[in-house]
Amino acid sequence: MSSSVAIAAEDLVKEYEGTRALDGFSVSVDRGEFFGLLGPNGAGKTTFIETLVGLSGPTAGTAAVFGHDVVADRRAVRQRVGLAPQEYNVDRFFPIREVLEHKAGYHGIRHETAQKRADWALDRVGLQEKAGATFKSLSGGMKRRVLLARALVTDPDLLILDEPTAGVDVQLRREIWDVVKDLNDGGMTVLLTTHYIKEAERLCDRVCIMEAGRSVAVDTPAELRRRGTDTYHLGVAGRPPGGALDGIDEVVSVERTDAGLAVEAGRSSGALPAVITALTEAGVTVTDVETEPTSLEDVFVDMTRTDSDRATPARPDEGTGSETDGPDIEVTR
């Protein structure tokens, strides 16, 4: 069945012993898209993935992959999906090459072809030299690559990656993303969950922010950033009078700093000229201007902040990610 929509979920609900892991979740992912699911722990990302591949049945609602219902036509769905799960769920009785051959066989790929596919997948993730090793003997980064290779060995149309770079060093993360990005460029649809927001920002065509089993926002990273605020760090000569910026609607907050003022205003609102004019009219000279644009991380934290978080703001400002081009936040709430 041909469909331009890779994933279509409508009002999905999943209840586990009184807990709603999915609470009316809806999303649509286009064929060929690189789509990210962002959300704190417990937001329902993995439950959604398990629902797609039939490891978990929905309590209510519907979901389809390439037009195939995930409950009524689950075998057709599974035929087209490659899943690299978060957990290391690999058969440890066999060398990894055979693990891949077995997986291909479960998808109806003949043994001779399965052997070739296994070699191709191991080569793709740079593990050909370890083909005869057992999963247990591999390093953490290699284990992650085995999960990716196993997902690829069946030549899926939809690749689902659940935290594929958790605990992986910077260089290997980039290698993994190079492989996945290349596959996506070749037409493979990719659904990604990650705690590394900068990764999602860099890789994904669109991102869905999830919170408590619901979709909070779906858009491109650029559009989501636009929903946040910019902060203008202003150097000033003279002490601005209180309420000098009260007449500017776009201004969200004003805070005195050692250098002068930190003015938070709606992103791309064009408030800066009005701020400078208002300060000048109040007899204050603006000596320096620096704009700090909002990040997807800021938008994410703002959208998924709970009431208790708001009462005592504790925004993470550094993460466990070790990208050389800036700090990357790992959300582990």
Next chain:
Amino acid sequence: MSLRERAREGRLPNWAVRTLALGRREVLRVVRRPKNTVLPPIVTNALYVTVFGVILGARIGDTAGVPYLQFVIPGLIALGTITQSFQNASFTLFHGRWEEYVESVVASPMGHREQVTAYLLASAVRGLAVGLVIFGLGLVFSEIPVRRPLVAVAALVLVVTLFGSLGIAGGLWADDFDQLTVFNQFLIQPLVFFGGVFYPVSDLPGLVETVSYLNPMVYIVSGVRFGLLGQAEVSPVVSLGVLAGASVVAVAAVLALMARGYGLRD
């Protein structure tokens, strides 16, 4: 055109490719780890044959009209086949669930019938291989006839089908290793030992003999014994009938469990 010929030409249907892939994995697991799979029952049965059949058997004399070793070998074959076919299916499913790699099968296009068939095939291979080795051990010390080969084969095929199915159910049900042991240690082993492996049920006092016929293992042991020796306490028709009925029920039950995703899906 046979499946084998179609396989050679690459024209095997997808369901057969999937089933053989899982069956192959299951058999390879047994073959690659003999110390954990086939060697222990071979050692145990070698001890049974030596102690019960050869050493004690010489003192016991004829039992049910045949030398004791001849009498006991069919029971030992049944015992080995039962425990190995059960253990194979139960361990592989339980371990796969425990370490979650069974998801690789569950999240594949394999249907429940294909999965059950593959697990049963692998259980049959292991159970029948061990049964054959026990038969060979008996031949080392005595002449072991095979008077009704078709009955023997039918009984053993039904045994591996029944206990492979029970193994699948046990592997899906157990939440920890202890539960798996309980099933085998406290249910199957006692029933087998009181099922006439080492003694004729007819030698038991009246009421105990009557109660013994409620034990399904009596029919299994009798079926195998009739196949080899041409004589047994229960008619082969009754033995094979009970075994066939139980097998049909067990296979239907595990098919239903697998179709529901019992123990495998949330």
